[in-house]
Amino acid sequence: MIDNGLLVQMLIGALLGVSVYLPLAAGQLSLATPAFYAVGGTLAALLSTSWPALGAGPDGSLPLASFLLVLLLGGLLAGGLALLVGRLVLRLQGIYLAIATIALVEIVRVAILNLPFTGGAIGIFGIPQPFPTAAGYLLPALGLLALAGWVCQRLEVMPLGRAMAAVRNDELAAGCMGIDTTRVKLTVFVLSAVLAGSTGALAAHFLNTWNARQGSFDTAVTMLAFVILGGSRSWLGPVVGGLLLTALPELLRPVGDGRLVLFALVILLGPVLFPQGLITPALLERLGRLGERAVASDQRPSGEGRP
């Protein structure tokens, strides 16, 4: 059933969903998230197991401050890689961009598999833990998700967010209206990478071991499924999609060997049954109106007191 460990995994799924959602919100079909997830996780695994300054104890514990530092570094490294690669890759359009990012994921996966210091096929194990139980990870994961959600929500009333929507609607016209489309696409790409990298760092510690299999092509498309099935119009969609689709294989365990087939069928039938995803624009509008009414009812008493 849903225990703390599964909850953390669901939150990781939600985080990765948002990471895939961000470039899509700017009209870029980038499937690069697993590459940045893998990079962040690998860095975290390496640092926590081999950097004495972090203070990993002989009992396999890790100070909280070191853990947070590693989260930050994982995000930064991923962001740096995105900055380098993004300039080149974002010149591509549509399906070519998607495939170039798939190629990136594969290159990163093979690199991690073959580099001498990343543990090969077995990977790195025995990663120190900042928390004694899985429950300890709930707070950092929720915190990261809240941060990501807040950024996404704020973007909607910021020039950058509007520029993203414009680029998604019509990149050419957006350019003619003075929007530096390259810069917008690159910024979003880097934001998405930083989120994926930090999530990877968190996941590496949570899972205690890390290997090249963490970032692969089928995880890329599964994450895309989080966005498509959850709804691609708002960041809430990939959160819901990520939570549900990560929980599903676990919840289906009683079914036995057929559960992966069932999971695949959900992915197969989802777009057919829910073409707009679960969090549809109509639902968003209703949620928005509920929010407005709540604010209005807060303000009424003070308004009525005025002469």
Next chain:
Amino acid sequence: MSTPLLEVRDLTCRFGGLVALNRVSFAVQPGEIFGLIGPNGAGKTTLFNLISGLTPPSGGAVLWRGAPITGLPPFRRNRLGLARTFQNLRLFDGLSVLDNLLVALQRQPGESLLGGLVASTSHRRAERQRLDRAGQLLEELGLAALAERPAGTLAYGDRRRLEIARALTTRPSLLLLDEPAAGMNPAEKDDLCGLIGQLRSRHQLTVMVIEHHVPLLMRLCDRMAVLDFGERIALGTPEQVRHDPRVIEAYLGGAPP
């Protein structure tokens, strides 16, 4: 004579073997309404694409206030003061009418990404200014009542005006209008004529207009250029152009006007 706002010099554009524009030259003076006419396929939209930076020229140059702007991407040209509308309307259909305008309003100096994230005072002030400006333009173009509607659901005439409003949001010095009256009935065309004149004076604009409907341009423009098969065959006031034999031949095949 003051420096022209825009000048094209020997501008040429080739697509493979096809010559779309052949050594076209003219200058547009600040404050004037400059028309561009010619039969279908004469190269008018191609010329706009070269001026706005969407297509690179095969030869010649585009000069803005005397300085060449070859190689500048469209967004930089817009920030210099050049805005355009499109023949086939390229609105952000998924966004509301208001958002279509807000998109074109960039970050103000002093406003930062971080400020936006934390809703700082400078961000909120900039937002208010953006909303004010967008609201003004919507009023001016008669679209205020439609502010929250998705742009894709508007009636055709409103969509055309929204394109113009959006272009105006970027505070241009030069406004390129590509067939702004397409699909309009005579009454609407009259209104548009009046509107363009008003916009010119209210916003200190220079305007270049491509139009098929020649009488409209004859009334509206101070000067015009005529293209045929990618070449400039006439340049002057509407009166001069009307009586130019090459123009008559291009449009009417040699019959007297």
Next chain:
Amino acid sequence: MIEALLQTLLNGAATGGVYALVALGYTLVFSVLGVINFALGALFSLGGYLTYLLMGGAISANGALPGWGLPLALPFPLALLLAAALTGLASLVVESVAFAPLRRRNAEPLLYLITSLGAGLALVNLLQMLMGAEGYAFPAGALAGLPAAVVVGGARIRSVQVLLLAVCAAAVLALTLWLEHSRSGRALRAVAEDATTARLLGINSDAMLRLAFLVSGGLTGLGGGLIGVSISLPGPYVGIGYGLKGLAVLVLGGLGSVPGAIAGGLLMGLAEALVPGEASGWRDALAFAILFAVLLLRPNGLLGRRLVEKV
């Protein structure tokens, strides 16, 4: 020495041939529908396993029915062809389940990516349930009658690679002839070129689409059987790897280009074969590094057409 080089080049060409088959599978569907069929990798695996079973192979201890095998043992060529045909039929099932419902409601291209992957994953996991996750080597007498090695120009080279290359070449030739000279092949190309006009000319584009899926599945299944017999089937996920490589070749050669898929496949195969043994772990990355580099220089692939946006 020259022998080693010849063997390497031949290996590369043979593998490249298989990549080309997969890439052609993508190309056929892409040229008619404009989307990529992400279930193709799964169909590759299916072709491999079907060939194995049709040759009388038995399910291993990890599978659903350990020790069970089909009550027949066909010779390899027949098993291969039949497996390819059956994979083609399976491809039709994929079309009706993952593509047709979306086409009926004019869904955006992104959704096909998801449903086709879902179909592919379902198929791969079904295979795993049935056959188990362990590797399968083909029956020992599979290539009976074929000498282990062939002498070409004084050098001995493995004949199974020659067979691979020969079969791929034959398949590609047959495909090209069919597309150029047969009614159905030309009709298919017409639909790929311009579906509306084709329909006006009386061509049933729905039928052509299904034909594209059928042939696409057949080609890919053929590839799976060939890899199975020449190397082995390491597991149901083998097709995913070839599917990805095929995708790289597809984009390398230019989406929708048949000669591009062939040239790209050979190029990819040869490049991989020339990677020295010490760096063999990096071989998989080479295909994608090449793809990456090519896309940066020529965003539409080697032979793809440049798409000009009308303003």
